[in-house]
Amino acid sequence: MCKKTILLLIALSFISFTAYADEEVDVQKFYDRELLTETLTADDQEALAAAQEAHAAAEAADLAAAEAVQADVDAQAALDADADAAAAAAVAADPIDPILDAAALELQATADETDANALQATADETDANALQATADETDTVETGETLAIIEAEFTNTVLFVDGLSEEQVFALNRSLNNAVSSGLLVDIDSEDLALIVDANKLQINAFTQAFEQEARFLLKMDKFAAKAEESGDDKFLVIGDRMMTKADDQKAKFLSKMDRFSNSPSATAGAVAKEEARASAKAAAKDTSKGVAKAAAKKAAKETAKAAAKETAKGIAKTEAKRSAKAAAKLAAKNG
Numbered sequence: 282m283c284k285k286t287i288l289l290l291i292a293l294s295f296i297s298f299t300a301y302a303d304e305e306v307d308v309q310k311f312y313d314r315e316l317l318t319e320t321l322t323a324d325d326q327e328a329l330a331a332a333q334e335a336h337a338a339a340e341a342a343d344l345a346a347a348e349a350v351q352a353d354v355d356a357q358a359a360l361d362a363d364a365d366a367a368a369a370a371a372v373a374a375d376p377i378d379p380i381l382d383a384a385a386l387e388l389q390a391t392a393d394e395t396d397a398n399a400l401q402a403t404a405d406e407t408d409a410n411a412l413q414a415t416a417d418e419t420d421t422v423e424t425g426e427t428l429a430i431i432e433a434e435f436t437n438t439v440l441f442v443d444g445l446s447e448e449q450v451f452a453l454n455r456s457l458n459n460a461v462s463s464g465l466l467v468d469i470d471s472e473d474l475a476l477i478v479d480a481n482k483l484q485i486n487a488f489t490q491a492f493e494q495e496a497r498f499l500l501k502m503d504k505f506a507a508k509a510e511e512s513g514d515d516k517f518l519v520i521g522d523r524m525m526t527k528a529d530d531q532k533a534k535f536l537s538k539m540d541r542f543s544n545s546p547s548a549t550a551g552a553v554a555k556e557e558a559r560a561s562a563k564a565a566a567k568d569t570s571k572g573v574a575k576a577a578a579k580k581a582a583k584e585t586a587k588a589a590a591k592e593t594a595k596g597i598a599k600t601e602a603k604r605s606a607k608a609a610a611k612l613a614a615k616n617g
Contacts (some may be wrong), residue, residue, distance in 0.1 A: 311454035318442050320457050321474070322435055324466040331467050336424040343421045437471035444478075452482045456489035460496070467492040478538070483542035491535035498528035 310316060442450070460467050469492050477488050505521035508514075 303611050311451045314442050317454050318439055319437050321469050324468050332428040336428045339421040339424045339477040441474045452485040456486045460493045465496050467496045484539045487535045491532045494531035495528045498524045
């Protein structure tokens with residue numbers, strides 16, 4: 282065998298070994314539970330960020346409104362103190378004066394009316410700010426509830442993944458790899474995951490395909506909706522409706538296959554994680570879905586959380602502007 286042939290064989294062997302090593306490294310990632318959790322919660326990341334932003338803005342507005350109410354109370358107390366001090370000063374300056382002319386009486390009446398109007402205006406402002414504070418507190422409760430729902434989704438997904446066997450983690454990561462590689466977000470929630478607690482490899486593949494097909498057709502629906510809005514042509518909406526129907530049909534089609542694969546020799550029920558972990562995952566999924574419209578909460582968070590944050594920010598600016606204007610008016614009246 283010539284020297285060139287030997288060198289060629291060595292080179293081919295090295296390439297084959299490198300490719301095999303790379304394949305082994307790539308396969309190992311499918312056992313990564315953190316990777317699986319990230320994949321399953323990727324579609325909720327935007328909703329989580331929006332809900333956190335909205336809740337933080339609502340809390341800031343709540344605090345600003347409470348401070349505005351306290352500032353009005355302090356201002357009214359200051360007016361009362363000024364009025365009392367002015368009356369005491371007048372008595373001290375002229376404690377006994379039985380004859381006051383008409384001009385003095387008129388000036389006193391005008392001063393009394395001005396003080397009364399200032400006190401009433403301050404009281405009205407306090408009432409208005411108190412009502413605004415109550416409204417902001419309601420916003421804080423609502424945004425807090427929305428945030429709690431989404432955070433519970435993340436927690437329950439982590440619990441579920443922890444309760445899976447190594448074989449199931451591998452099967453899920455491998456089945457979802459195509460969607461991850463293409464940047465497709467599949468909407469798999471914790472209550473959906475309860476379907477595969479005891480699933481085998483074929484069932485897991487059918488399960489992930491159901492949600493992947495749904496995501497692909499819903500993505501097409503969104504594109505046609507965008508075309509309809511851009512062009513004003515409703516025919517794109519009709520096509521979009523077909524894509525939504527197709528998404529539902531494909532999802533139902535693949536989920537139905539899970540029953541057919543229940544008796545497959547590849548079943549891994551015997552290798553599933555401990556019964557206690559499985560029960561915990563089931564309970565977590567059940568608690569999340571009980572009494573909570575999960576899909577509606579996610580949609581509401583995505584569509585309104587940013588708008589809520591913007592509106593509450595406007596409320597803060599408005600409150601600050603009112604306080605500044607009121608302070609300026611009081612200063613001008615005092616100097617006048």
